[in-house]
Amino acid sequence: MTFDSYDPGEFYDELFEETGKARPGAELLVQMINSLDEGELRQRQAAAERALYNMGITFNVYGDTAGTERIFPFDLIPRIVDAREWDWLEQGLKQRIRALNLFIDDIYHDQKVLKDRIIPEHVIQSAKSLRPQCAGLNPPRGVWCHVTGTDLVRDRDGQYYVLEDNLRCPSGVSYVLENREVMKRTFPQVFEASKVRPVVDYPMRLLDMLQYMAPAGVLSPKVVVLTPGSFNSAYFEHSFLAQQMGVELVEGRDLLVDNGYVVMRTTKGFERVDVIYRRIDDDFLDPKSFRADSMLGVPGVMDVYRAGRVALANAPGTGIADDKVIYAYVPKLIKYYLDQDAIIPNVPTFVCWDDSERDHVLANLDKMVVKAANESGGYGMLVGPHASEADRATFAELVKANPRNYIGQPTLSLSRVPTIVDDHFEGRHVDLRPYILYGEDIYVLPGGLTRVALKKGSLVVNSSQGGGSKDTWVVTAPVTRP
Amino acid sequence: MLSRVADSIYWTSRYIERAENVARFLDVNLHLHLDLPVATGEQWEPMVYITGDYKRFIERYGSATRENVIQFLAFDLENPNSIHSCLRAARDNARSIREIIPSEMWEQVNTFYLMVSDAARRGDVMDAPHDFFTRVKMASHLYTGLTVTCMPHSEGWHFCRLGRLIERADKTSRILDVKYFLLLPSVTDVGSTFDAIQWAALLRSASAYEAYRKRYGRIAPDRVVQFLLLDREFPRAVLYCLDRTQDSLHAISQTPEGAFTNAAEQRCGQLLAELAYADVVQVIRGGLHEFLDAFQAKLNRVGDAIFDTYFAHWPMPNRAVS
Structure with a gap:
């Protein structure tokens, strides 16, 4: 299997400028794969899948009582990002997170951004992810969004855009770490020669960040990962991160509030907890503050949090910044809070609460992607060009019935990466989710999760919708070409 | 933990x-x-x-x-x-x-x-x-x-062993109990070949037949009770199970043997002493069924105390226990 006849087609290809001409940084990998014996690449792909299965890199399939676990499909051909390009992205991501953190803090305090009419007040007030319970909160060190996964895409001309901000409980970083382990076993030589930036230190950096958030005066903070439990689809990641950080993985029923502190029930009695990396949604966090029927959370934890006796990461209320309507205003927010132009642009976005923008969306449904403001995982969206007439009509009604809840964006021609399909390579569309930690500094994990739409022609990369993943290499390209 | x-x-x-x-x-x-x-x-x-x-x-x-x-x-x-x-x-x-x-x-x-x-x-x-x-x-x-x-034979392992031994002690006592009252069609069958076959079956169900034969030879009901209830070396015998239960409880709490710091250790120690100093003839004369019934109730109280001491710290979330 070689790349000799691989055709990048009319899309931006992440590895090839044109047939037979690899991009800087990808040459070594391409040479190596071209030199493999017939069938060897597929053997290595099979070995990699086996390794992932044995490592237990699985996700649970909801509604499957037999307890079947599946591996997240993985493709051996990595996405390669040139180091200079990456450095630019990193600056852009840091800028964006800094501005969003200031925005969240402002929303739950003085709301200057509304008074200065940067963003219409009704858009904030009608956001499902606004948490009035968070008004006046002062999270430790002023940080709200400790862990962010920002989805990036590239259009036909190679331009990067931010597609979505995920500031609640973004998942997927465990796949980045495990995919990398598999790739290091599969292509050790190329790795060494390509100078791929490491991702292995992520759990350590995550732990450092979490400990930095601990209440003042605690010498060795007790950090825990809070999971909804073993039936959650991301349970593997929760246990993986806890294990890698060497901290306890807890469920809501392990924790309680005792005498003004959060404690966990151990066989030796109650033990105080200082920092909770929670992987459950705001709604379920504390039945006394949020949804009263939640069995997953810890009654009273918000009071302890308000009193500064426990840290929560991410802070409750951060979801306000990943409402897809508010997304449309992020470039303005960056300008407002930092007095800078956004480094990475947004995808042009039409907000349907605005009459003229809605008209534009409805008139161009066959060309646009329409998304609900508060959905994720590839649900609640319409990809106009791929949808049937009937689906478009249904969606038009949804939009008209609740315009605030929808945005429209032009359908981008997402970039592609060669992917193993049977005995040859075909281009498949990808996005990229880098992970960002906000602690003492802002740290961007070099690379991140490249999700790939494995179905031919598909633009939807979510694992629940037939997506897979690839390793992402940030490489320093050789100065002279071989 | x-x-x-x-x-x-x-x-x-x-x-x-x-x-x-x-x-x-x-x-x-x-x-x-x-x-x-x-x-x-x-x-x-x-x-x-x-x-x-x-x-x-x-x-x-x-x-x-x-x-x-x-x-x-x-x-x-x-x-x-x-x-x-x-x-x-x-x-x-x-x-x-x-x-x-x-x-x-x-x-x-x-x-x-x-x-x-x-x-x-x-x-x-x-x-x-x-x-x-x-x-x-x-x-x-x-x-x-x-x-x-x-x-590792640390805390978790001891909890693992506790679960196994308490369950086994309970089940061995139930096997004995049922045989004594229900497998016997009538009093006249006691001592018959038919009776011997049933006692042998009972021993087999606890993988105790061969070990019993080596120890006592002939099958006699009081010795079968002695073996399954009060043997210190046979791993499915009730006394053996309780003895190791006590070891694990003390390994978890680090309390020296002969003392107690929680209800689980106290109840287990009391029950163990009761069995360790029991005489099989007296037990049978006093009514094996009554003895076993009381034993099962006390064993349940050991289990409850383990739960209260180590698993439940009030206030407890809703929880179903079988």
Whole structure:
């Protein structure tokens, strides 16, 4: 299997400028794969899948009582990002997170951004992810969004855009770490020669960040990962991160509030907890503050949090910044809070609460992607060009019935990466989710999760919708070409 | 260690031990009938008494035929003590602590569960029931062996052992109890060949037949009771189980032997002393059934105290305990 006849087609290809001409940084990998014996690449792909299965890199399939676990499909051909390009992205991501953190803090305090009419007040007030319970909160060190996964895409001309901000409980970083382990076993030589930036230190950096958030005066903070439990689809990641950080993985029923502190029930009695990396949604966090029927959370934890006796990461209320309507205003927010132009642009976005923008969306449904403001995982969206007439009509009604809840964006021609399909390579569309930690500094994990739409022609990369993943290499390209 | 984790380790082992014991009773009863005079008929009702589910059984099945009893005790998911239910519960517990226990242990629990649910689905166990019960016993032994050889013998291991031993002590006492009251058709049968066959079957169900023979030779009811109840060396004997239960409780709390710092240690120590200084002749004269009944109640109180001491710290969230 070689790349000799691989055709990048009319899309931006992440590895090839044109047939037979690899991009800087990808040459070594391409040479190596071209030199493999017939069938060897597929053997290595099979070995990699086996390794992932044995490592237990699985996700649970909801509604499957037999307890079947599946591996997240993985493709051996990595996405390669040139180091200079990456450095630019990193600056852009840091800028964006800094501005969003200031925005969240402002929303739950003085709301200057509304008074200065940067963003219409009704858009904030009608956001499902606004948490009035968070008004006046002062999270430790002023940080709200400790862990962010920002989805990036590239259009036909190679331009990067931010597609979505995920500031609640973004998942997927465990796949980045495990995919990398598999790739290091599969292509050790190329790795060494390509100078791929490491991702292995992520759990350590995550732990450092979490400990930095601990209440003042605690010498060795007790950090825990809070999971909804073993039936959650991301349970593997929760246990993986806890294990890698060497901290306890807890469920809501392990924790309680005792005498003004959060404690966990151990066989030796109650033990105080200082920092909770929670992987459950705001709604379920504390039945006394949020949804009263939640069995997953810890009654009273918000009071302890308000009193500064426990840290929560991410802070409750951060979801306000990943409402897809508010997304449309992020470039303005960056300008407002930092007095800078956004480094990475947004995808042009039409907000349907605005009459003229809605008209534009409805008139161009066959060309646009329409998304609900508060959905994720590839649900609640319409990809106009791929949808049937009937689906478009249904969606038009949804939009008209609740315009605030929808945005429209032009359908981008997402970039592609060669992917193993049977005995040859075909281009498949990808996005990229880098992970960002906000602690003492802002740290961007070099690379991140490249999700790939494995179905031919598909633009939807979510694992629940037939997506897979690839390793992402940030490489320093050789100065002279071989 | 998190209380929830300790609790799950404890219950994983308890459920697996329970499944093994159910397989033991059923297997021995099948064999017993091959050796009994035809006229006595098959006795399946006592099997349901042993597990303490008589009422539930009669409501659902009516008559205690061989097929009904085996279906109920081996495969019925509506019966929380069936082998199938036990494995499902063991697997759910083990799954929630998968990252904490050695992976071999998790894999064994999972494989064990799949083996039983597969058999339940195929529904052909009645063709070769002995093979199935042997597989259940061996799978349980493999699990126990893995806990001994793959797990650090620290706190978690002691909770694992506690679950196994308390369950085993309870089940051995129930086997004895049922034999004494229900397997005997009449007083005149005492001492007959027929009686000897039944006592031998009882010993076999606790894998105690050969060990008993080596120790005492001839089968005599008081010695069988002595062996299964009060032996200090036989690993399925009640006294042995309690003795090791005490060891594990003290290993967990680090309290010296002979003292106690919590209700679990106190109750276990009291119960152990009662057995250690018991005389089998007096026990039988005073009524074995009454003795065993009281013993089971006290053992339950040890289990409750373990729960209160280590797993439950008030206020407790809602929780279902079998």
